[in-house]
Amino acid sequence: MEQVIANGLYLGAQYALIALGLTLIFALMNVLNFAHGQMYVLGGFVTYAIYGQLGLPFPVALAAASITLGVVGALIEKFLFRPVVRRSEREESTMLLAAAVAFFLDAVILLAFGEKQRGVPKIVSGVFVSDGLIMPYDRMVVGIVALAMIAAFVLYMQYSKPGRAMRALAQDRVAAQLMGVKVDRYSMIGFALGALLAGAVGGLLVTITGVNSGIGGPISIKAFLMVMIGGAGVVGGAIAGGFILGMMESVGLTVLREYGDITYLVIFALLMVFLSIRPNGLMGKPWG
């Protein structure tokens, strides 16, 4: 049982980190970023190229993946989403744009990095073994780094000036604008931060799960699932959603294994029931 719980916590930490960027962008701009998974994949491939191919230190590769995706996110917001949000009278336009960006990134990544699954050398070797628990050290490191990044993100949003501005934007865009918050600037910072998080988690997890050009879509779907559980646009909700999904997966795959692959069937069925009772997810509207 210790193994199942440890698996769930580890999965939860990485899922929470994946969901954070998605929920941040949704909170700030009301945009469902369908390209979030592709941004994760791009971060993974940047890390693969720098750490796996060029042999530079892993922290350098992780920083490069984060910065690259931050810049990509800022450019996408400035040149694609901002004009569409400004001119469009329909919210669906941003969803269509996000889907187009996802397809575009999918194609670019496939052309640039090929169709093969890629992996990098382990960042830490060895496995922790006790009576009831086996956990490779690299997973423990990744789990701790993920938790540290989540904590840093929460503190940044809570106490920094840009963080406060972004929270204000998420609560009431018009009121924040009237209070002098520069909407364009902080929307771009928020989108860049969301993309940066996707790149960082992609770079972090490439050391465990590798990366291939086709996984962007499934990653996005899983991230949506976590965000819906926790409450779209709520940072705490994304974290809670990530841990809940991770634990449900881990427990379900052990307890329900004799019945075949029904774990996700059960998770989706429970989600439908849950959303019919709490349509806004666990934590309701953005930042309360």
Place this chain on the structure above:
Amino acid sequence: MINRRTALKSLALGAASTLAIVGALSSAHAENKTLKIGFVGVTSGPAAAWGTSNVRSMQVRADWINEKGGVKIGDDTYNIELVTFDDQKDPKRAIAGMEKMAQEGIHYVVGPNVDDGAAAVRPVAESKGIIYFPYAFPKALYTPPASNAVLGMVANYQSAPAIYKYLKENKGVKKIAFVAANESDPLSQRDGGVEAAKALGLEIVAQNDTYPNDTRDFTPVMTPIVQQKPDLLVLSGVAPANAPLLIRAARELGYEGLISAETAQDATVLQEGAGELANGFISVGGASTPEIRSAEMDEFIDRYTKKYGEYNDESNTKVYALDYIVETLKANPAAIDNVEEYKKTMDTFSAPNPFVKEGTLKYVGQTSFTQKRQISVPMVVTEFKDGKFETLFVGEVD
């Protein structure tokens, strides 16, 4: 000293020579007809590697044939042109792809890569006169009354009994566990593997464990299976992208038994994704190992690597389909636009296998399908060791 007249003469002579050479080349090129060969399969998404290795193998081989002046079929010489269609692993798109091939007048198509796609295109292929070469295992596709599909590789129900028997006799395997993606191909392969294991008297300790194909972290999936302590863990129908992740998860959880798969894998992917943890992994390839492959296969690998930057070991099997089509058409030129003629030729067809040191291209499948609806590919069972595949044993399908 060169005067103006000499210079003009030289220029005119040079221009005339150039025109003559260009004219000769273009007329020689124009003499060649075009033989269109189709591909319908998956070249995008999580399973992109399967179809991409098909398309790239075909393209490298077609370029090579064209570079040598084309292929002579009957009285005509043909350059090969590939027409490809990405079905995105969606049966509906596979049907659209096969319709497109029919509209283009194509009679020979490689693909689809998966069971449901291969089943979906059958009515189109049969009604439009197309022979197709799926990488899918359902026997109904190849058994009468079906007659237009030709299996492009060794099926797991053909390789699994041989592998399990070898491991039982040589490695002392008694307990076996299966894990498969929750999709039609891997599940049907798992069921075939379970039957083969039962027939050999092996104890099956796990057979219901499955995972979504887009799983990234397999530790929760592997935890309960490893606890059953099987001697052999079979990754049924595993995609090359998932194999290293499953192996790594099992090994890191302390699993020390054997791991095998009946699908082709890629050495680089295994090495990058699992490193030394993948040592000892058993899988099935085509002309995959240096011990059996010919100089022509080595050249194919060189050409592939030069064109695409990196070789894909799945192409050891995928390289065969185009050669079978071309060689069969050479054997019976009337089949160029008549698949019934092609079918007649399949029963007696035989040609040297260019990709192995000793071997023959021939159609097989009589035992499995009661008719010859499978291309003969060497069943090379390999063991992964330090980044390379080593031959464990070589088998043949009847």
